[in-house]
Amino acid sequence: MKFRTTLILLVLVIACAAYLFYVDRYKPSTEELKRVEKRVFRDFEPAQVVRILLDVTQRDSETGAVTGTQHFELDRDSAGWNLLKPVNFPADETLVRQVLDLTKKLDQAAVLIGDEYESLNRADAGLDTPDVIATFEMPSTSITVRIGLKDSVGWNCYAEIEGRNAAYLVPSNYKELLALKTDDGYTDARRRLVFDVRPLNVSGLLVERPGATIECRRGDDTMWRLAQPVADAADDLHVQKLVDKLANLKVSSFVDEPTNFGPVRLTITLVQGPLSQRLQIGSQQGDKLLARRSEYQQYVEIPAADLAEFMLPAETYRSKLLVIRNPFEEPVHLTQEAGGETLEFDLEDGAWHFAGSSSPLLDELRIEDYVAQWGEITITNFVDAAVGRAALSSVWIALSFTYKDIDKPVVFTLSEPAGGLVYSERTPGTFVALDAAAVAALLATNELPFLTDEPVAWAAGQIKEIKAETPAASVSFVKGSNGWVRITSEGAADSEEDIDAVLSHVLPVAAARWVAKVDEGGLARYGLAPAAAAFTFVNDIDGSAAVRVGNECPDGRHAQIAGQPYVFVLAEDKYDALAELLPPAGANPSSAP
Template sequence: MRPLRRHATTLLLVALTAAAAVALLVLDRGSVSTDEAERRKKHLIEAWRPDEITELTVTMAAPGAPRTARLTRGEVDDAGQRPWNVEIDGQRYPADEPTVDQLLGTLEFATAERRVSAEASDPAALGLASPRLSIALVMGPRRERLLLGGGAPTPPGAVYAEVAGRGVFVITKQLASALDVPPDRFRSRSFVPYVAAELSGLTLDGDGGSRRFSRAPWGGGRGAGFRFAEGSPEGSGVRVSAPALDLVLSALGRMQAEAFLSEEEARQAASSGGPRVTLTLEPSDPAAKRGLIDVGGACPGRPDHVVAVRRGPARAAACVPASVLDPLTEEASRFVDLALVAAPLDEVAEVKLAAGERSLELARAGSEWHLRAPQDRPVPTETGRALVQAILDVRATRLLPAASDRAALGLASPRATLRVVSTPPGAVAEGEPLERIETLEIGAEQAGVVHVRRLEDGAIAEIPALAAGALLPSEVSLRSMKVFDFTPDRVSALRIERPGLVQRLRRTGEGAWRLVEPTGEGLAADSGLADELAELLAGLQAERWIAEDAGQSHGLGAPRLVVEAELDPAPDPGGGSTGAATRAARVALGARSGAGSFARAGDGAAVFVAPPALEAAAGRLLLRRDVFLVPPHEIARVTLAPRGAKPVVIERSPEGFTIAGAADQASAAALAASVRDALADLRAEGAVALGEPERRHGLSPPRLRVTVELSRPQAAPAEESDAVPPRAPVGSFTIAIGAGDAFRGTNVVYARRDGVRAVYAIAQSRVRPLLEAAGIAGD
């Protein structure tokens, strides 16, 4: 004890020194350094240390009693963040992080317009004795407090503000508005307690019936990872359509609280319409509570919103966008997955098709594909993608119950199997990506249909027999996508045949096109349309190859459309001709396949899917579309004669076009100019029929007759036939405008010009000025 007593004084001095150092450190942390004070001398808050901010209290004056939001910062979470929580009216909620960040940013950079002198700083006179807003900030050892009072005389909208320990200032209207955040705004807008990755199950009850989904063992992101627990017409366990369930999950993400409601407001809203659907969210964490949300009922004062009442795990009521209801009220049948393979293209890693001794095995290596069987070789990227996409595109017309008689459906001994391996994003086990394996058993064709069993969920799909080819091993599916490869300028003639019509065109020496067939008054070829078809044929690519030889199936026994191109010999690299004989490129289009068509090329037996652009180009009349165009400088007079009404006459004068007999010449001139411009822009979308118009065209009689008198005779449209001599120029012609319709995605009216034996479709937007000038209401 003696040594201890001998050093007691020394130990006491050391302890006092340490305590003083700690106190000095604390005081130093609370003080503002010279550099900091210089940097922030124009700011309202003279020190700003964001890492030390732990508490923020906002109190706003309100009728009856002020409302306060007390925000506190939590500990570091798994994401390395320190989330904010807010306490309002004794209840604690997660805070809306963007709103908190925005207010802190405003405080950090808040500056004053000017300082108010101490003599003029009467708190009562400046509205600071009963401030409309109070903001308190805990920043380490420092305590900051800001009050907003009444309005200042200048600048307009300015407000008095007091900073504790610094004095009174005038701040701008914009700064005051940014600081003026109602306490409820600090509550997180997120209303749904769990995200998709946290769910083991999801139930929808109400409009649309009862639909219960549970997490499936095969994994998969978002909606791809669920199956029916019950409520499916085909029984439990059936795979849920990923796109359909993704719409539900997206709706949950959009279920943000636009305004929170009191319990009384929520009860009143429920009585005015009640919930339309109840969501039950089953969390994967067994310790977490189930989420229960009722959605539906009119939201007070917000017509585009509905009421959502969360009954668990924490009770709340809010207005949410009404659009969230649409996917939540779909019937169970809309959620049944009719796709045979669920994996998206970019996740597929391997494909194996097998039928007896025949097999085809394809694997992905990055963005490239490699054939493993029957040979080992690389496969062009577009060919590999086309083969896999063809498989993914096959969809069932319906699903049969898993308990169906498999023997009766041709599935007791399947004729083929398909195995698809994919790697869903985020699916890992022990650090390695998890593989999803989907296996299909393909039965024999029965009366035009094929039954396929999905082993993943046991469902039995019924598909059209024509679609089954994509599920069978065939090396034709690995052919190059290029069907033809020649230059368009080698096409010297075209022949297009469809039931009841043959079109033949031949290229002239100048490169234009001449119509050989059909023949008729005023018919001529449209070189632009013919060039487009020649170009499509020259570089024709298959969307995918289907079968080596499908016989007379796929609608190719009696094709809907046959296109032939006569080709000139290929030029010799030395500058001359190769001397090769003229040959033809031929394509026959059969039954439709999605947007495209099954097709054969030349005399080959292999079937491919032709792109829809080929039929769009070859399936129309290749007739001139400019037969209605009139150069404005050639117009002398235009007579608009609506059915059953007085004609309107537009005449050319030295001052321009005007309406004869019009009282208001200025308005008449503007209307006449619109007619002139419309006639100069009256290009048709295309010809729709040959010969006399049909009743549906509305041309007997027409809604409007437009008679155009020319200042000098114009060459009449002439038939392109050596047997028909050119007709004499015409001094006038008439355009008939008929019924409205749709043509190739455009709203049109049917029209006809005298001297041309064809009916055309013209866009309504081009004809509207003529109809309006004639006093006819547009379509």
Template sequence: MKWKTTLVLLTIALGLAVYIKFFESKRPNTEEAKRQAQNVVNFSREKIDGIVIQNGDDKIDMRRRDNKWRLETPIKDQADNSLIENLLFDLESWQKDATIPTKQIEAEKNKLNEYGLSRPKLRLKLLGHDAPPEILFGKDGALEDKMYVRFENSKETFLAAQSIKKDIAKKPEEFRDKKLTDLISAQVSRVVLKTGAGEMELQKKGDHWEIMKPLRARGDDQKIGDLISQITTAHIQQFVADDRGDLHPYGLAEPRGSITLFTQDDKQGQMLQIGAVSEKEKDQVYVRFSSRAFVYTLPRKTEDLLNTRPNDVRDRHLVRIDTNILDRMTIDAPGKGKTVLARKGENWTIASRNNTPANSSEVHRLIETLQSEQVTKFTEDVASDLPKYGLDKPQLQLTFSSFASENTAETKAGERPFATIAFGKGDGDNVYARLGDEPFIVAVRRGLLDQIFTDPLQWQELAIFRFKPEQIHSFSVVTDKELSLVHEANKQWTWQKGSGTIDQINVQSLLNTLAMLHAVRWVGAATPPHAFEKSQLVATFATSPDDKAMHKLTVGGAAGDGMWFARADEHEGTFLLSTLDLNALKLPLVSQSSPSPSQTPSVVTSPSVGPK
């Protein structure tokens, strides 16, 4: 039986060890214990759900609900959360400077009276689980910024800093939240603005705002956000009165207007009514806020909200393009055919020309230009007379589409247009336009049309040749004379036509330029008159030893701005070549003769000046 006794004793010992370890883990360590012993009061901030301040006959009662503090007595209103959290923080770090034990207090009967702690006017009570006893505040101590305090259930007295007294010896109004609302702009999903001019309703759909009344239109996200922020960041200047009395003195019996903010979960909304300008404070205006049931004053600029009109918050961007779903762009110019640009990974092709590579940078530039383009004028809110603006037969139409190559459960194969822009007649510096799914007619700058190429050749990639210099086997350059060179088996360049010492550096520079030649931009199929009437340069080169893979570049007349008209046999259309590239192609291939000794300038040395 001894082994059973031993087992029982071991079990008891193990259980005792676990209990001791658990108990010790819950006790503060030495440093923490010292800190707590020095504190005037110890409590858990998270467990405090009420604060009562008694200051003579005045009582201030504040309660925390849903992590928000509210005043309950003597007025019901939002409390200043930051002010209360600061009070709790100060209480947590409130230290004793000296302790007067109970025995010493009891030894001298009038000691509490001397410290002002017999019947103190100022008291602080924390409410909540494990809350400390009520704290009584007495007279100021002899030391600067110190005072006497004790707990309700103890005569032991402490000398401590006056910081807590300063935190709580306030009027009830000082604990009220001067921030008008605890809403943040991101929570607002609907806005209703009512003024003498009518009613305007704004609603957020997805990531963007829309105007719902008095017309349906895209809203300007930034401007509507700024409008909402004027309410959500507004700070009360004065607490005037509750809203149960006569509101005529404040112009709120019949307010000049109102703005109501709604969240997804709040169907009633928070309404701000705007009344008269304060007679005493001309820079303030009376307001009434429904969720707080009081009359306040706000900065007078708040009344500017009443001047907001639909066009003030309309999105002035011509079009919104969701690049995440954009797969195709169709440019349709009557009489010029259609150009279809298709996305292929990160690049673009000209789908209407057998998916030849497009100048992807130019496509991205057009998309960015259209996304940032703003209308110059909202011309008509109802597009009832399209011929008047040339929009019955637009001169240019852009269509943006997504594309699915196969049927899926969500979509069918093929193009799915999601936005169309039609451009009509010009009017001075503007041209009329209309977005397909909107009933409005707007004006945009005429110069935008010049940035939308209607010739598919203008969308070609800028690379004219894609070779390595060492792939060129032979070449000839014709300017005012013809020079031809061939790369022999010994890897040396020799003349086919020409003579003299070959300038190897210039030859290499010419080959580097020619092999990777890029256009500045494409002019298109239409060649300007006289562009190639007189050639500046004709370069031909072979990329195979048998001269079967031949390539030809012709550079014509000047195009202005330091550019030249050019064409290559393997590309359709005319492009612009930079002067820098043309100069590289015209470098002299014959080495310049070295200067003779007689031409070498002599070096003249100045006589040195020595010490006298």
């Protein structure tokens, strides 16, 4: 029996806890209930409003006498809010949202009902000739509110709602917000933004001037292309910058029916989806341009400086790059043919490599930069097709780019230099010129420009052993717990040489310049068959690297990393420091380095 009672109590406790958690916690608090009770429009939903009508009474600032009434009509369509009266123009969306939001959250300071409402002096309250009559239309209903004068304190205004036998005292700032204006001030109900677009959604830009039409279209690949006056690749960043500028273009002032608009000197059209928005530019007055959106009757002034770029010729819209590609297209191979030499570069595992070479001396970043520079080389100007074709009868350079997931390579040929220029056919029928000196400065005809500046890139502290040898003798220095030990065939002893100082001066081993790529038969020319000396650095982590040193040259000594086919110049001071470690003549014999 006790167990049964305990079980029942447990069930009741769980049920109460569930009620509190799932039901009671969502009940509005007393504060919330009080706040809702003060709301004038409890069921008002701004998203459902499709039309707003306002009659704003204008009064003399000194006497308060009525001087006129201005009627406003605002209508919402798929694009947003538009002002239909007193002038047809897009409405200030921010201002309309503020009106709707404040209407939803409007609280009453007091409400007069019954006898208080019946005895209210409507004339003194301003409800016979209200300052504002506002009607909010929804698809199936509407709300009309009449707002009169301020109360004796001045913080609130009298208001009444059509269909209710009551008068409310509401904050006076609500009336001020509803009293829309078209006075060109900061509270003007008209939108200051000229165009209502999202820059990345704009698919077309049309710039028309007397005798000239420039048309740009954005493709499905997001790239801008020039359609008029010539079909060509557009300067993607420049065109997008122009679209961004138009999306943020603002009216400096509104003008009522100017008499000096003059003939249209410029028309700018933005296309977004199925809709287009057109701006017509008339005469210039000082630093302002008179303009109008052709869809609306309102004239405006716009700073002339904001539209200066749209007065430039069509050539400024064309891409200045030789290689045109979508930014999402990734190059994976480049073949370059020039002067009878062919260089190939491959992208493998996210890094660029010299095709067919795996030398550790090749700098991946230099190869990547080289490929990128060809992809970003700019043209100087566009040329006549006949001139371009004639120049390309003598080819200097051929470039073939292969892109990921695109089977067919993109090929460019560059002519032999003529008059400081080289010519190329960028796209079929579009011929361009490039600066010959810039092309020559970029062009690499062998592997040397891609070799690292530091053939041995280790720091002095990483070295655990160094071996110095000549064809006649050798000596090793090994770092022990108490310092460096000198080892020869005669035995080991503490080193008298300051090995740390030598290594700090020499490492990392730098190439003053790279000289040539040579095979075994060509080493003797540089004194490297055999080498005059060799220095082997041992690193516990990375293994060892041997620097073979040959004969003297103007900048120092010819040198080579053992096992690599490249000759470089080792600075004289670096060699002199290493030479101090060489065994004296007549020391223990050694194999040729």
